[in-house]
């Protein structure tokens with residue numbers, strides 16, 4: 113069996129592709145990018161949806177009129193196409209559509225929407241860009257989907273403080289475009305061009321986490337609208353200090369809360385200088401174990417992580433590239449392709465960010481969907497976790513792609529399966545469960561970055577412990593006593 117991987121010292125990331133029936137090398141991966149499937153073009157298996165509303169026509173009409181008074185007629189929709197788009201994300205979870213979609217324009221409107229919904233005891237589901245991977249936007253009870261994308265202002269840009277405050281309609285690429293001229297950037301980069309507030313809501317990360325951390329380490333303050341319409345600033349209005357020891361850390365309570373505790377209506381983020389020089393490389397290993405071991409050696413060899421990622425001066429970058437190149441070559445890597453130019457690096461990283469669509473393109477079909485696991489284990493356990501997973505896939509002859517944010521101990525297995533086949537669906541369910549079980553046994557987590565959503569809540573007690581989960585439930589009850597905020601997600 114042969115594996116290929118791409119690796120960048122900048123991002124400390126490895127992609128493994130597993131050879132089964134599907135195309136198996138990086139060139140094929142790039143080629144299949146031509147058949148790129150854009151977000152929102154769902155496999156038809158997900159075009160079917162459940163009607164979940166408990167409304168009668170009269171109540172629905174009253175709700176619509178009251179919300180219309182808040183947001184105005186152009187910013188409310190009951191059209192089926194709009195509702196369909198708001199009842200699902202990019203995951204395998206079945207769409208369940210809202211009764212109404214509203215598009216508030218400012219925080220005050222979000223607050224008024226929340227007051228109406230609380231008054232009428234209607235469920236509310238925040239919607240960012242719908243790129244989530246755990247069913248977070250699915251409207252289990254119908255109700256109101258609150259699409260925050262029309263709030264798209266960059267409110268406070270404090271260049272000297274490396275700080276910016278963005279509304280939910282600002283995506284990571286839009287922010288970086290805005291900052292580029294000043295030599296600054298925001299590095300947290302899930303593959304999709306997600307909204308930054310949605311990224312805060314899911315505690316997202318991406319290829320840069322080894323050096324820059326996840327959303328948890330990069331959010332300084334949040335403006336949040338609670339279910340009863342109260343507006344709070346988790347670190348105090350306007351505050352954006354590098355550190356604070358004042359009170360409980362409410363910011364990190366809302367980071368990762370997946371819309372179950374409130375609406376994030378702005379996020380104050382930490383910014384960084386764009387490094388002078390970056391180098392990326394792609395190479396191949398014959399065995400996945402060797403690739404993982406090589407990455408671990410790079411992390412353990414005494415070169416500081418920041419430098420392993422090849423940030424810095426040209427000279428430093430060259431030295432680090434040579435150390436890492438030697439370690440990889442010793443571990444059996446071949447076919448190195450170095451990329452220092454911006455366009456070549458962008459090409460490589462675009463391919464990496466679009467891997468999910470490349471994988472989808474390898475098995476077209478009306479009922480084919482993907483399920484991507486995202487467990488994370490302590491780095492010392494990564495080789496075991498991946499090699500055991502690989503064996504599972506081999507034993508069951510099931511096509512699965514393994515790719516990983518290896519520097520973080522976080523890896524994905526993406527299964528493509530036919531939702532019309534009971535056998536395939538059950539097998540994928542069983543194997544993804546095994547992957548999580550294994551990660552938990554190794555003291556890992558069921559989700560490193562995609563969130564708990566629907567699919568992982570059954571593991572929460574085992575992972576966090578019954579008393580912690582009980583406390584989470586009490587917090588949820590305190591902030592959302594009627595259970596109206598994104599019901600059915602996160603908590604078992």
Ligand SMILES: Cc1cc2c(cc1C)N(C[C@H](O)[C@H](O)[C@H](O)COP(=O)(O)OP(=O)(O)OC[C@H]1O[C@@H](n3cnc4c(N)ncnc43)[C@H](O)[C@@H]1O)c1[nH]c(=O)[nH]c(=O)c1N2
Pocket residue numbers: 151201202237238239240241242243244245247248249260280301302303304306307308309310311312313314315316317318319370371372374375376377465466468469561562598601
């Ligand atoms: C191709 C590709 C590649 C990747 C990923 C997706 C895709 C399609 N993702 C997953 C996804 O991009 C990530 O979870 C984003 O943070 C989701 O942001 P959205 O704005 O799309 O949230 P989306 O609209 O999907 O909502 C996600 C959840 O957050 C809630 N929410 C959204 N906005 C909110 C707000 N303003 N206030 C309160 N709650 C809100 C929603 O209710 C829902 O529960 C990912 N992720 C990752 O961490 N690492 C990765 O490497 C990748 N890679």
Ligand SMILES: CCCCC(=O)C(=O)O
Pocket residue numbers: 245303464465467468484515524526
């Ligand atoms: C293909 C795995 C799911 C998306 C993702 O998280 C990534 O590309 O890193």
Ligand SMILES: [Mn+2]
Pocket residue numbers: 318517524561
């Ligand atoms: Mn990922």
